[in-house]
Amino acid sequence: MTIRVLVVDDQAIVRDGLVTVLSLVPDLQVTGEAADGAEAIAAVDRDAPDVVLMDLRMPGTDGPTATARIVADHPQVAVLVLTTYADDESIVTALRAGARGYLTKDAGRTEIATAIRAVASGQSTFDATVGARLVAQLAGGGATASAPAVPALRDRFPDLTPREADVLEHIAAGRTNPQIAAELFLTVPTVKSYVNQVFAKLGVATRAEAVARVLR
Structure with missing residues (x-):
């Protein structure tokens, strides 16, 4: 196409x-x-x-x-x-x-x-430049793409479970559902379910809106 x-x-x-x-x-x-x-x-x-x-x-x-x-x-x-x-x-x-x-x-x-x-x-x-800034935001400036700091993210969004915070972190890094599934050893349908839960708790409808919430 x-x-x-x-x-x-x-x-x-x-x-x-x-x-x-x-x-x-x-x-x-x-x-x-x-x-x-x-x-x-x-x-x-x-x-x-x-x-x-x-x-x-x-x-x-x-x-x-x-x-x-x-x-x-x-x-x-x-x-x-x-x-x-x-x-x-x-x-x-x-x-x-x-x-x-x-x-x-x-x-x-x-x-x-x-x-x-x-x-x-x-x-x-x-892209990688933007992804790096997003990951740094998640950790208050101290994380890397390979070792971001989930607790900082959960402090900002206390309604998220630890697993939902993991998923949001990967969303902010620009990863797709299959990539998140591979990183977290989950099935793609399970990741989709977590993504929907994250969106509901953040009050957003898209990944881009979720990233914007992270950067506020």
């Missing part, structure tokens, strides 16, 4: 580069370009892409504002942020607006293509 992609960035050279890179991926089709959020909103209305590759900081209508409008008007469209910024405020703002994934601009072609496929299929995805 071909995934239709809209490229949004205020710099023409960046847009041109992304269009060139994505055109080399057989299952991706660029439907158009936009130089700011207002153009992006109009392009989504007109071209109905599956995924919007969205810059954050642009003159006029910025990325988060455009993301919120696009997600509200076209909930079937996935927004994947591609930006130079990986600070907590930028990540939280984008995820609260409804972005399903977050990459920094040092991501390569394969990583971008993989992320586009992930968000198009309904998953959330974050």
